[in-house]
Amino acid sequence: MNDAPIRNAASVILLRDAATNPRVLMGQRGKNAAFMPNKYVFPGGAVELDDGDVPLAAMPGAETMNRLAMRSPAGMERAIIASAIREVWEETGLKFSAPGTAPADLPDDWAAFFAAGEVPSAAGFHYIFRAITPPKRPRRFDARFFLVDAERATGDLDDFSTAEDELSHLHWVELDEARKLNLPFITEVVLAEVAALARSGKPPTSVPFFNNTHDISEFLRLS
DSSP states (O other): OOOOEEEEEEEEEEEEEEEOOOEEEEEOOOOTTSSSSSEEOOSSEHHHHHHHSSSOSSSOHHHHHHHHHTTTTOOOHHHHHHHHHHHHHHHHBBBBBBEEEOOOOOOOHHHHHHTTTTTEBBBOOEEEEEEEOOOOOEEEEEEEEEEEEEEEEEEEEEOOTOOOOSSEEEEEEEHHTTTTTTOOOHHHHHHHHHHHHHHHHOOSSSEEEEEEESSSSSSEEEE
């Protein structure tokens, strides 16, 4: 079996009521999905070629930007961030945006996002985790995980009516309950990181990185 190519990807952990009753937004992948069927996951997916061409109203902080650049292809940071916002919007219907005007050469898959006079915004996004899918899997991703306060999203946080159908059973889950769901291993690890960050109320001091590029797994911290 030849290894699948590794695609850049982004996932977003939307955290709600962090100080009182921390909950995260999760959905279930379909039973026929080629990658992680039936598993509960955070919104996310592969970076598209034109994501890097989309204007952003705001970028994450310098710390996140610097860490995104570590051990990554040069210049990928903007595309990864835009992809994170697009995937949340497509899979949940929730937008991270600010008022603005669409550029003339907007990629087709972004047209509806900008139609209401909104420009994607990554204000408040924190880069907290990275993992590369191990070899011998049908799909492989170099996934960057972002944590953001759900209150930064525009609109009703309980309205998923405009979401695409890639994820089912979208709902807010208490952190302790989330770990009882049918989860990929790496999602369990990420949830533990989120729980620690929710308790501290602080951004991460470093970014855990499970580097499974080759057969021998490597654990790093990006700092």
